[in-house]
Amino acid sequence: MNLRHQIRRFGAALACVAGAMLATDAHAQGQNRGDREQTIAIKADTVHLGNGETIENGVVLIVGGKIAGVGPGLAIPRGATVIEVERSSVTPGLIDAYARLERVDPFDAARRESGRGRLAEIVRRMHGDHETGAFACTCTGFDLCPAGHMHFEYEVDGVTCPLCAFPNHMPMEAASGLVSTASLTESSSEVVAHTSVLDSINLRGADFDRLAGGGVTTVFVSPDSAAVIGPRGAIVRTGGPVRGRVVEEQSAVQAAMNSDTFRFGPGNNPPFRGFVTNQTRRPNTRMGVTWVFRKAFYDSARHAEGLPVSGADTAPLAALDVLHRVRVGEVPLRVHARQKNDIESAFRMGREFGLSFTLLEATEAYELIDLLKDADATVVFGPIEADPTGPRRFTPEARRGRLGTFRELLDAGVRTALTAQDLRDENGLARQAMYAVWSGVSPGDALRAVTLTPAEILGIDDRVGSIEAGKDADLVVWSGEPLDPTSRPLLVLINGRVEVDRR
Amino acid sequence: MIGTQRKRPVRRRRGLGRFGAGLIALSACAGLAPASERASEIVAGKVLQPDGTWRESAAVRLDRSGRIASVTDSDDQAPRGASAGAHVYRDAYLTPGLIELASQIGLAANASEQTSPDQMDLSAGAVFDPFDRDSIAALRAGITSAMIVPTPRAPLAGRASVVRTAPGEGGRADVVKLDSAGVFSVAPGVTNTLFGPTSRAGAMGMIRDAVGQARRGEGDAFIRAALGREAGCVVIGLTADDVFTILGPFELAGVVPTVVLREETLDLALAMGEEIAETGYRFIVGQFGLSDRPETLAGPGVLAGFGGVLGFAGGTSADDPDALRRGVALATRYGLDPAAARRALTSDAARIAGVADRLGSIERGRDADLVVWSHDPLRPDARVIAVYVEGRRVYAAETDAATIDGWDDRAGRRQQR
The missing domain is CATH 3.20.20.140 (Metal-dependent hydrolases)
Known part of the structure; x- marks a missing residue:
């Protein structure tokens, strides 16, 4: 049965929807094929190369999705598509080396809205319309209705469930089989380096469109810090054909040296009557976090030598294999720490096991400029904000930030990239570079911190990060100077393909 | 069919006591016929072919083990009563279960x-x-x-x-x-x-x-x-x-x-x-x-x-x-x-x-799990007339059966009410 025949059968309204989708797809494929040969020339008042240099009245030539050349008054070949916007500037596509994605999935929606009706709706979607039986509380085994009636009242009153006695227990979700930890990170163990964040995210999610709309073309998709040694992150493009978006599927392992590990995820509680689960066995102090980190790396060394590992907190063996590869330098490591003492702990652990790592967030880095300089550290700093927002609001660790920290790091010669983490649009990555300029950093250095520096840190600077012949044509055309508060990304190109067009 | 259903409970009631009688009454309410003789041939006005299209009036012959022996064009002139155990549903639709x-x-x-x-x-x-x-x-x-x-x-x-x-x-x-x-x-x-x-x-x-x-x-x-x-x-x-x-x-x-x-x-x-x-x-x-x-x-x-x-x-x-x-x-x-x-x-x-060698199509060698419908089963008003499992009629909707023109049971009990 051919497709046209298929579409005719849909009914008028649906045919429009599906037809448009098919047409877009076909168009995209056609365009993609064309891109291999297509030549595009972008003319702009200013071209920021990403390495700190600037070309006035420059031309960027793109052939087959790659940058073919850049320079002032470059000859434009015949037949090239010319993009020229008055008073515009061009930068490389921005790179966020620590992007935290919004989760777009049914359980998270249930948790955010936290309404019985919404949850019941999802249960219906999953299990059909019946309202009774089949659902049991995972701690008591009692049958419940899908909306979790029995537990719901206790939750509203803010007292512990008298049956299972877990204060942070989420019985509504547990009862319905919908378990949300509001976390991308697997938290069944404190060491889950064998899992990959790419398995948790939706590459078709709307968050990528928001990133691309803000001029961000490549991100390191970061797990959150719900486990001491979390999953491996992934490097992905924010636009283009979904199958071709993943740049690196298994990137760095990300560890957390902070209190998130016992604040986020399912929460840690003292064992109740010896009933040990993944809600009880985890650390609930900084000592515990350090211990889990140390034991995991110690065990990875034993495991690599074929010696047995033991103890209640022993990590999955597959995770230990990955940590062994971290120790020998095959897999990069990132450590998320905000407070001064946590950053110090991270470097202490690093010295103990001979690890080099990239420090993330580093809110109180201004306290430790000398340490970072001596350790030849690499930092992904940010976001710069007056008051902590998002997940950082709920931890006391992010309250003592300073506007000038990034400048101090750069002045000390510490290799530092900027990140916006979960912030988008008006607080997105471009704005982070703008705040850096307000604190006294030169525009060239600020731009480098969101383009070439993160590309170097992620090890993808041979492909992206600056405007240079041979690199992928990930470019942003701005309506003015990129760090001017009134300018916006007009065009975003990924691999030479126009993904955002606001002309 | 009605005859056999009514006789057996009477006979069994003595042996099984109240509980057994209840069970049998339940199965009678559910319309499930007790395991009967296997049909030797099922004739229907439309028979579903493996490609999903209908074949006009065909006869499905079954072997003794309850498998399909052959599918042939039905001949209206076939001598009546020639094969005992032939079930004929002339205007009905026959599909695999x-x-x-x-x-x-x-x-x-x-x-x-x-x-x-x-x-x-x-x-x-x-x-x-x-x-x-x-x-x-x-x-x-x-x-x-x-x-x-x-x-x-x-x-x-x-x-x-x-x-x-x-x-x-x-x-x-x-x-x-x-x-x-x-x-x-x-x-x-x-x-x-x-x-x-x-x-x-x-x-x-x-x-x-x-x-x-x-x-x-x-x-x-x-x-x-x-x-x-x-x-x-x-x-x-x-x-x-x-x-x-x-x-x-x-x-x-x-x-x-x-x-x-x-x-x-x-x-x-x-x-x-x-x-x-x-x-x-x-x-x-x-x-x-x-x-x-x-x-x-x-x-x-x-x-x-x-x-x-x-x-x-x-x-x-x-x-x-x-x-x-x-x-x-x-x-x-x-x-x-x-x-x-x-x-x-x-x-x-x-x-x-993973059971295509046994089930799912009306072809030689497949198990005779068959369903007789009043219409094409894709029609919402289609009703089940009879269900066969391995050639045995395990369910018959009597009231529907009576409304189907030419519904005939050559096994000997003519069902016209």
């Missing part, structure tokens, strides 16, 4: 063990109850077999089994294939805050690990068999994105699993496109109802349009078994080819369940 996939029939919420995320040792068929109300209702709705799956509460959810909805010899469950497929799921129901996994990444980690071990020839013997195609693999997701994610490790292993997805099939179809036919993907879609959005209902048609092989899922124990047929009819209304829809209920469903 419908096969419901990813079904929970007869499981009574028994098939979800949550003590560990690895339940690959559990076969749904081991806890199947053929005397469950659902099983009886399904049989009356023309569903003679089902691929039952464990409730996916773990990433390695267990093994799917193919069962008949009618009880077998001695009232035992008639399990056609106990280990039909390994079931893997990343739908939200698999996460568990107590024992893990707590995230899709964790669930995927377990699946990758299990499949990886099987590829190296280690780990669970059943998963190795499933990857080696001795059994199938079934993957379950709630969204199209779940499906793209879970297919990853199977792609690496060179295995093409059957995909279970209810919503977002349109997204899946448009994203996969030509790849569906090239790779030979099979899908279990549904169950659909009148409240579903047009995009949801259009998905199966587009999947089939791209060359996907479809089967339809059943509902939960609280659903009306006719919902299976109604869902397929809705998908047909939104673009699914009617022949493909009939195949999705019969021959394609049997292929997906």
Whole structure:
């Protein structure tokens, strides 16, 4: 049965929807094929190369999705598509080396809205319309209705469930089989380096469109810090054909040296009557976090030598294999720490096991400029904000930030990239570079911190990060100077393909 | 038929006492006929062919073991009474027994063990109850077999089994294939805050690990068999994105699993496109109802349009078994080819369940699991007239039968009321 025949059968309204989708797809494929040969020339008042240099009245030539050349008054070949916007500037596509994605999935929606009706709706979607039986509380085994009636009242009153006695227990979700930890990170163990964040995210999610709309073309998709040694992150493009978006599927392992590990995820509680689960066995102090980190790396060394590992907190063996590869330098490591003492702990652990790592967030880095300089550290700093927002609001660790920290790091010669983490649009990555300029950093250095520096840190600077012949044509055309508060990304190109067009 | 039903209870009442009488009364209420002689020939006005189209008046001859011996053009001039045991439904439609996939029939919420995320040792068929109300209702709705799956509460959810909805010899469950497929799921129901996994990444980690071990020839013997195609693999997701994610490790292993997805099939179809036919993907879609959005209902048609092989899922124990047929009819209304829809209920469903050599089509050598309908089963007003399992008529709707022109039982009891 051919497709046209298929579409005719849909009914008028649906045919429009599906037809448009098919047409877009076909168009995209056609365009993609064309891109291999297509030549595009972008003319702009200013071209920021990403390495700190600037070309006035420059031309960027793109052939087959790659940058073919850049320079002032470059000859434009015949037949090239010319993009020229008055008073515009061009930068490389921005790179966020620590992007935290919004989760777009049914359980998270249930948790955010936290309404019985919404949850019941999802249960219906999953299990059909019946309202009774089949659902049991995972701690008591009692049958419940899908909306979790029995537990719901206790939750509203803010007292512990008298049956299972877990204060942070989420019985509504547990009862319905919908378990949300509001976390991308697997938290069944404190060491889950064998899992990959790419398995948790939706590459078709709307968050990528928001990133691309803000001029961000490549991100390191970061797990959150719900486990001491979390999953491996992934490097992905924010636009283009979904199958071709993943740049690196298994990137760095990300560890957390902070209190998130016992604040986020399912929460840690003292064992109740010896009933040990993944809600009880985890650390609930900084000592515990350090211990889990140390034991995991110690065990990875034993495991690599074929010696047995033991103890209640022993990590999955597959995770230990990955940590062994971290120790020998095959897999990069990132450590998320905000407070001064946590950053110090991270470097202490690093010295103990001979690890080099990239420090993330580093809110109180201004306290430790000398340490970072001596350790030849690499930092992904940010976001710069007056008051902590998002997940950082709920931890006391992010309250003592300073506007000038990034400048101090750069002045000390510490290799530092900027990140916006979960912030988008008006607080997105471009704005982070703008705040850096307000604190006294030169525009060239600020731009480098969101383009070439993160590309170097992620090890993808041979492909992206600056405007240079041979690199992928990930470019942003701005309506003015990129760090001017009134300018916006007009065009975003990924691999030479126009993904955002606001002309 | 009425005669035999009425006689037997009288005879048995003495032997079985009050309890037995109750049981028999129940079975009489359910309209289930006691196991009778096998029919030797079934003649119908329209007979469904394996390609999903109708063949005009054909006679299906059965052998003594309850298999189909031949399908020939029926001859109206055949001498009456020449073959005792010939059942003639002249204006009726004859199809193979419908096969419901990813079904929970007869499981009574028994098939979800949550003590560990690895339940690959559990076969749904081991806890199947053929005397469950659902099983009886399904049989009356023309569903003679089902691929039952464990409730996916773990990433390695267990093994799917193919069962008949009618009880077998001695009232035992008639399990056609106990280990039909390994079931893997990343739908939200698999996460568990107590024992893990707590995230899709964790669930995927377990699946990758299990499949990886099987590829190296280690780990669970059943998963190795499933990857080696001795059994199938079934993957379950709630969204199209779940499906793209879970297919990853199977792609690496060179295995093409059957995909279970209810919503977002349109997204899946448009994203996969030509790849569906090239790779030979099979899908279990549904169950659909009148409240579903047009995009949801259009998905199966587009999947089939791209060359996907479809089967339809059943509902939960609280659903009306006719919902299976109604869902397929809705998908047909939104673009699914009617022949493909009939195949999705019969021959394609049997292929997906891995029992195509025994069930799902009216061809020589297949078991004579047959259903007589008043109309094309895709029509909402079609009713079941009779259900045969291995050539035995296990259900007959008497009132309907009387309304069908020329309904005749050459076994000797003419049913005209």
